Amino acid sequence: MVTIRVLVADDQEAAREALRLILNGEPDIDVIATAVDGAEAVHQALLRRPDVVVMDLRMPGMDGIAAIDRLTAAESAPRLLALTTFDLDEYLFGALRAGAAGFLLKDSDPDVLIAAVRELHQGRGLIDPQVTGRLISRFAALSPRPATPELDLLTPREHHVLRLLARGMSNGEIAAACTIEEGTVKTHVNRILTKLGLRTRVHAAIYAYEHGIVTRDAP
Amino acid sequence: MVTIRVLVADDQEAAREALRLILNGEPDIDVIATAVDGAEAVHQALLRRPDVVVMDLRMPGMDGIAAIDRLTAAESAPRLLALTTFDLDEYLFGALRAGAAGFLLKDSDPDVLIAAVRELHQGRGLIDPQVTGRLISRFAALSPRPATPELDLLTPREHHVLRLLARGMSNGEIAAACTIEEGTVKTHVNRILTKLGLRTRVHAAIYAYEHGIVTRDAP
DNA sequence: CGGGTCGTCCACCTTTCGATAGATCCTTGC
DNA sequence: GCAAGGATCTATCGAAAGGTGGACGACCCG
Numbered sequence: 001m002v003t004i005r006v007l008v009a010d011d012q013e014a015a016r017e018a019l020r021l022i023l024n025g026e027p028d029i030d031v032i033a034t035a036v037d038g039a040e041a042v043h044q045a046l047l048r049r050p051d052v053v054v055m056d057l058r059m060p061g062m063d064g065i066a067a068i069d070r071l072t073a074a075e076s077a078p079r080l081l082a083l084t085t086f087d088l089d090e091y092l093f094g095a096l097r098a099g100a101a102g103f104l105l106k107d108s109d110p111d112v113l114i115a116a117v118r119e120l121h122q123g124r125g126l127i128d129p130q131v132t133g134r135l136i137s138r139f140a141a142l143s144p145r146p147a148t149p150e151l152d153l154l155t156p157r158e159h160h161v162l163r164l165l166a167r168g169m170s171n172g173e174i175a176a177a178c179t180i181e182e183g184t185v186k187t188h189v190n191r192i193l194t195k196l197g198l199r200t201r202v203h204a205a206i207y208a209y210e211h212g213i214v215t216r217d218a219p
Numbered sequence: 220m221v222t223i224r225v226l227v228a229d230d231q232e233a234a235r236e237a238l239r240l241i242l243n244g245e246p247d248i249d250v251i252a253t254a255v256d257g258a259e260a261v262h263q264a265l266l267r268r269p270d271v272v273v274m275d276l277r278m279p280g281m282d283g284i285a286a287i288d289r290l291t292a293a294e295s296a297p298r299l300l301a302l303t304t305f306d307l308d309e310y311l312f313g314a315l316r317a318g319a320a321g322f323l324l325k326d327s328d329p330d331v332l333i334a335a336v337r338e339l340h341q342g343r344g345l346i347d348p349q350v351t352g353r354l355i356s357r358f359a360a361l362s363p364r365p366a367t368p369e370l371d372l373l374t375p376r377e378h379h380v381l382r383l384l385a386r387g388m389s390n391g392e393i394a395a396a397c398t399i400e401e402g403t404v405k406t407h408v409n410r411i412l413t414k415l416g417l418r419t420r421v422h423a424a425i426y427a428y429e430h431g432i433v434t435r436d437a438p
Numbered sequence: 439c440g441g442g443t444c445g446t447c448c449a450c451c452t453t454t455c456g457a458t459a460g461a462t463c464c465t466t467g468c
Numbered sequence: 469g470c471a472a473g474g475a476t477c478t479a480t481c482g483a484a485a486g487g488t489g490g491a492c493g494a495c496c497c498g
Contacts, residue, residue: 096355097362125352133344135358136315142361143316155445168422171485182484184447190486200454201485203387205421209428374475390455401454403477409456410475419484420455 001028004121007050007078008034009041009067011059015106019054019083022110029117038062042070050078052120054113055100057084057091065094072099079120083113092131093138102126144212153195159213161188165201166208220247223340226269226297227253228260228286230278234325238273238302241329248336257281261289269297271339273332274319276303276310284313291318298339302332311350312357321345363431372414378432380407384420385427 006023008031010016016034023029033048035041039062045053053071057064068080081102082095095103102120104113105128119126127135154162157178164174171189175182189201198204208214225242227250229235235253242248252267254260258281264272272290276283287299300321301314314322321339323332324347338345346354373381376397383393390408394401408420417423427433 093362097359099359101352101355119348123352124348125355126348127346127351127355129338129343129345132346133320133342135354136320136344136346139312139354139358139361140316140318142358143312157446165421166425168419168425170419180446181448183449186486187447187488190488193486198387199486200387200389202384202421202424205424206385206387206428209425376476399476400478402479405456406458406477409458412456418456 004029004052004117005032005048005050006030006117007032007041007045007048007053009036009038009044009053009059009064010034010056010083011036012056015056019113022113023054023117026114029114038064038067038070041067045071045078046074049076052079052081052117054081054083054117057082057095058086065091065098068095068098068100079123081116081120081126087131089134089138092135096135103131104128105130145210154192158188158192158195161185162192162204162208163214165189165192166205166214168205223248223271223336224251224267224269225249225336226251226260226264226267226272228255228257228263228272228278228283229253229275229302230255231275234275238332241332242273242336245333248333257283257286257289260286264290264297265293268295271298271300271336273300273302273336276301276314277305284310284317287314287317287319298342300335300339300345306350308353308357311354315354322350323347324349363429373411377407377411377414380404381411381423381427382433384408384411385424385433387424 006029008016008019008023010019016036020031020034023031032050033044035044037059041053041055041064042062055064055068059067064082064084068082071077071080077099079102080100081104082091082100083104083106084091084095085106087105092103102116102125104116104126108116108128116126160178161174164177169177171182171185175185178185189204192204193199193201196204196207198207225248227235227238227242229238235255239250239253242250251269252263254263256278260272260274260283261281274283274287283301283303287301290296290299296318298321299314299319300323301310301319302323302325303310303314304325306324311322321335321344323335323345327335327347335345379397380393383396388396390404391401394404397404408423411423412418412420415423415426417426
């Protein structure tokens with residue numbers, strides 16, 4: 001049997017010990033270290049190389065989210081399970097954005113916590129059922145609208161020009177990229193604006209972003 | 220006990236009947252209708268007003284995602300549980316973006332399906348544990364980077380101008396909104412570009428989007 | 439074949455934008 | 469007090485963007 005090496009980070013003595021006892025009660029889980037704040041968690045994690053870090057989000061000094069941010073940036077980063085008493089969107093979204101692989105509220109059963117650690121260790125993610133709905137809503141809100149029928153109005157050339165425009169290129173740069181005259185690009189831009197009912201190239205760039213024609217660069 | 224009214228939509232006869240049997244086996248669940256494709260599902264849902272719709276994603280004609288899109292646009296929309304055999308990102312993300320409240324793979328246990336229907340009926344969301352990790356990854360990728368230290372460089376006025384700019388307003392419009400001269404706005408824009416290391420207002424708008432200074436409008 | 443539509447291209451003219459220099463006000467520290 | 473620095477404001481000028489008109493070729497259809 002493979003032993004899962006776990007680091008527990010929580011500023012409250014009682015919670016820290018409770019977590020340690022719960023997890024150490026399992027034969028396949030070994031709490032190899034604990035930390036009382038984010039800074040110590042980062043230090044211990046880099047030193048001891050746990051498989052999974054159970055991280056309280058609300059801690060003095062460097063908080064849990066900042067610590068998660070640091071740890072996921074490291075090489076061979078551990079799997080991060082965010083844990084919190086307070087069910088705030090800011091914690092949920094912040095932790096996931098920072099790179100947490102799991103999110104649990106502290107009122108969960110010990111069994112759920114144990115199962116969560118195992119899930120994470122096997123490469124899967126885990127979201128507390130109480131907050132899954134909100135994650136889904138937020139995800140839907142963040143997702144680009146699919147291409148609308150309006151985009152069919154654009155010719156291939158116009159579509160290409162729109163993508164370059166939305167990356168911040170000037171008419172001159174677009175012209176160079178397409179090997180055509182700048183005056184021609186202006187016409188294309190103009191037709192794009194007309195067809196999509198927009199006023200300036202800034203609107204066109206926004207449109208491209210909101211419709212997923214261009215995507216945010218990978219971090 | 221409240222009875223949960225369920226609509227089952229699946230193009231395959233066998234799957235449809237299996238789902239019906241599983242769900243009708245529960246005393247608090249009543250499958251009130253079935254549908255063989257997306258179009259019929261939409262029609263039946265609007266007619267029979269189920270609490271929960273169990274929707275197969277891969278169906279001929281109007282597929283499940285399109286049907287979900289239609290149904291969530293309706294008033295007093297039912298809760299939508301997306302179900303699929305094929306574990307494709309396109310299905311997962313597409314269904315959630317369209318408005319599904321839950322996503323399950325078809326190899327799940329009957330008990331899981333039943334529990335999912337109850338969860339959805341109680342207003343919660345549900346994601347198959349097998350795909351939770353991917354949803355989290357995608358969510359993190361979509362989430363705007365938190366405000367970078369660079370933003371501290373911007374004065375309140377400049378920050379405000381940036382937000383208006385990123386909504387497509389011209390210098391003149393920004394001037395009117397702030398009750399200052401257009402020439403002044405130009406200076407603010409110029410300082411924004413300088414401080415953030417950008418070249419044109421289009422870059423500034425892109426920057427604002429990528430850093431979550433402005434958010435996509437609600438659909 | 440001839441006419442219509444569409445995509446692509448270019449040139450001219452006006453408006454808007456971007457860069458620069460300088461003025462005023464307010465805070466901060468010596 | 470007053471000097472230094474920053475924030476906010478204004479004005480001017482060359483550069484870029486946007487609006488309009490029109491040319492050319494490809495294609496479809498009667």
